[in-house]
């Protein structure tokens with residue numbers, strides 16, 4: 364039976380310690396609700412507000428992409444080294460063990476293939492299903508200047524509205540049609556439109572000239588895509604420049620999973636993003652991990668999954 368008389372004497376309300384209320388450090392996110400912030404803090408590490416997301420959603424429009432033929436075999440071993448996994452709900456349910464603790468950024472638009480007009484997308488996931496798979500963010504493609512610009516912006520707006528109802532942030536992905544230049548003028552336009560319409564963070568491309576202005580002009584965090592496979596040192600240089608010029612990290616796919624040693628590469632990318640390591644030193648790390656056999660292991664030990 365509780366001792367009611369003793370309650371006040373034993374409790375300590377730390378009367379001399381004011382309750383703290385720290386600003387949420389992630390760019391442009393301080394006014395969000397608790398659930399949004401909590402999910403964003405799972406994706407962007409609170410220590411540095413940066414992330415290394417592993418993008419493996421390519422199959423949603425290009426089928427069995429090289430390196431993703433067997434996600435269960437090639438991607439599971441990389442999950443421990445990623446801060447978040449960008450993936451479709453189909454691949455998630457069929458190939459990723461539900462025991463993983465890494466946040467999922469759920470590909471939520473689709474509806475076209477490489478055989479057709481790429482900008483012709485629709486929303487491809489119900490918000491209820493995103494909740495069911497415990498998504499930490501929703502990803503939607505936006506084709507500024509594309510044939511279906513208007514519809515893709517509509518998809519973003521609907522996803523943002525649905526995400527806001529459930530406290531799930533939205534990542535807009537700036538899809539760039541073949542006919543458009545990936546320069547600072549275009550990327551600045553596209554990323555700003557996405558942020559203005561409510562995206563909580565934006566995936567875009569790095570550009571050699573003017574990227575700092577693109578990042579500064581976007582009021583929410585930017586992460587960069589890797590794009591087509593590059594020599595490892597070049598991919599590391601791109602990541603280094605991007606974070607030095609204001610990106611909050613990478614959402615990289617082919618430049619990791621198409622490497623000879625993907626596990627070594629994702630660790631080298633981490634060194635750049637989270638430790639500000641130079642591309643040259645990160646490349647040395649890549650080579651030493653690769654020669655030590657990192658990157659050739661398959662998904663066998665249960666500890667590798669988490």
Ligand code: 5RP
Nearest residue numbers: 418421588589590615616617
């Ligand atoms: C398409 C996408 C992807 O499918 C993917 O995430 C791209 O990643 P990467 O360019 O690094 O392979 O977002 O626009």
